[in-house]
Amino acid sequence: MTTLGNDVMEEGADRYNVPALERGLRVLCEFSRENRTLSAPELARRFDLPRSTVFRLLTTLESMGFLERAEGGRDYRLGLAVLRLGFEYLASLELTQLGTPLLQRLCEELRTPCNLVVRDGRSIVYVAKVAPPTPFASSVTVGTRLPAHATVLGRILLEDLSLPQLRALYPEDKLETFSPSTPKTVNELFDMVQSDRDRGYVLGEGFFESNISSIAAPVRDHSGHIVAALGATITSGHIEEARMDEMVQRVRETADAISGLLNYSPAAKVVALRGGHRA
CATH class of the missing domain: 1.10.10.10 (Winged helix-like DNA-binding domain superfamily/Winged helix DNA-binding domain)
Structure with a gap:
C-alpha cells in the first residue's frame, strides 16, 4: 500500500x-x-x-x-493531454531537434531502421525513430521502453556508470534475463559495458530479440557524459563482413556528428569512472 x-x-x-x-x-x-x-x-x-x-x-x-x-x-x-505533453517534451529536446535530420540521412544510407534512445532509470526510452519503407513491422515506436541491461542500446547508456553505481541501480543478486545473451549479474553487466566502452560501439546479434541485430554508439554532450545512444536495427539475414564494418563506421560517425552538435569536443576527456573496479 x-x-x-x-x-x-x-x-x-x-x-x-x-x-x-x-x-x-x-x-x-x-x-x-x-x-x-x-x-x-x-x-x-x-x-x-x-x-x-x-x-x-x-x-x-x-x-x-x-x-x-x-x-x-x-x-x-x-x-490525450498526457500524449500532448509527451510530444511537447520530445519536441523541446535539443537532442531530437538536432539529431533527427542526421538520423534520417543514416536511415537512407543504411536502408534500415535507426533510433535515438535515452535512459530513464533502469529503462531505455525511444525518443526518435526513422524507418525505411520495408515490409518489416517493428513494435518499437517513439516512447517505447525496454530494459537497459538487456538491450544493446541500453548497454551504451550504462557505460558511464561505475560498479557501485550499477549496484545501486540493480541491487538484486540476479538480473532478469530476456535471452541467453542477457548478463545474469551486475558484475557480468559491468564487465560487458566496460568492454563496450573501450571498443566505442556495440554490435549485438540477437541480444534482445532473436534474428535481429543492432549496432549502437554513444552520443555525448559538452560535459563528456553519454546522453543518448544511436542505433541501427538490422533485420535481414547474413551481411558481408565488409558491409557490416561500413555500417558500424557510419553509425559511429553519425553519433559523433550529433555529439558535435551538442558541443562535445573529442579533445575533451571522456568522463572518468570513479570506483569502477571490480570488488
Whole structure:
C-alpha cells in the first residue's frame, strides 16, 4: 500500500512541495501498460486516501484532459493531454531537434531502421525513430521502453556508470534475463559495458530479440557524459563482413556528428569512472 498522505508530509520533505499537486501527479504515474484503467476505489486503496479526496483529484485531472472515462464510465484511463505533453517534451529536446535530420540521412544510407534512445532509470526510452519503407513491422515506436541491461542500446547508456553505481541501480543478486545473451549479474553487466566502452560501439546479434541485430554508439554532450545512444536495427539475414564494418563506421560517425552538435569536443576527456573496479 502506498501511504501517499504520509509520504507527502513526512519530515524532511521539501517545504515548497504542493501536496495536492504531488498527489495528482502520483495518480497519473499509477497508470501504465499493466494498469491501463483504474477505478477511484482502487486508487484510494493504493494511496490510503479517502475516496472523496481521490474523486476530487480524478475530477480535476479529467476536466483538464489528463484522464478520461473508460468504457462503462466507472474506471479511468490516461487522456490525450498526457500524449500532448509527451510530444511537447520530445519536441523541446535539443537532442531530437538536432539529431533527427542526421538520423534520417543514416536511415537512407543504411536502408534500415535507426533510433535515438535515452535512459530513464533502469529503462531505455525511444525518443526518435526513422524507418525505411520495408515490409518489416517493428513494435518499437517513439516512447517505447525496454530494459537497459538487456538491450544493446541500453548497454551504451550504462557505460558511464561505475560498479557501485550499477549496484545501486540493480541491487538484486540476479538480473532478469530476456535471452541467453542477457548478463545474469551486475558484475557480468559491468564487465560487458566496460568492454563496450573501450571498443566505442556495440554490435549485438540477437541480444534482445532473436534474428535481429543492432549496432549502437554513444552520443555525448559538452560535459563528456553519454546522453543518448544511436542505433541501427538490422533485420535481414547474413551481411558481408565488409558491409557490416561500413555500417558500424557510419553509425559511429553519425553519433559523433550529433555529439558535435551538442558541443562535445573529442579533445575533451571522456568522463572518468570513479570506483569502477571490480570488488
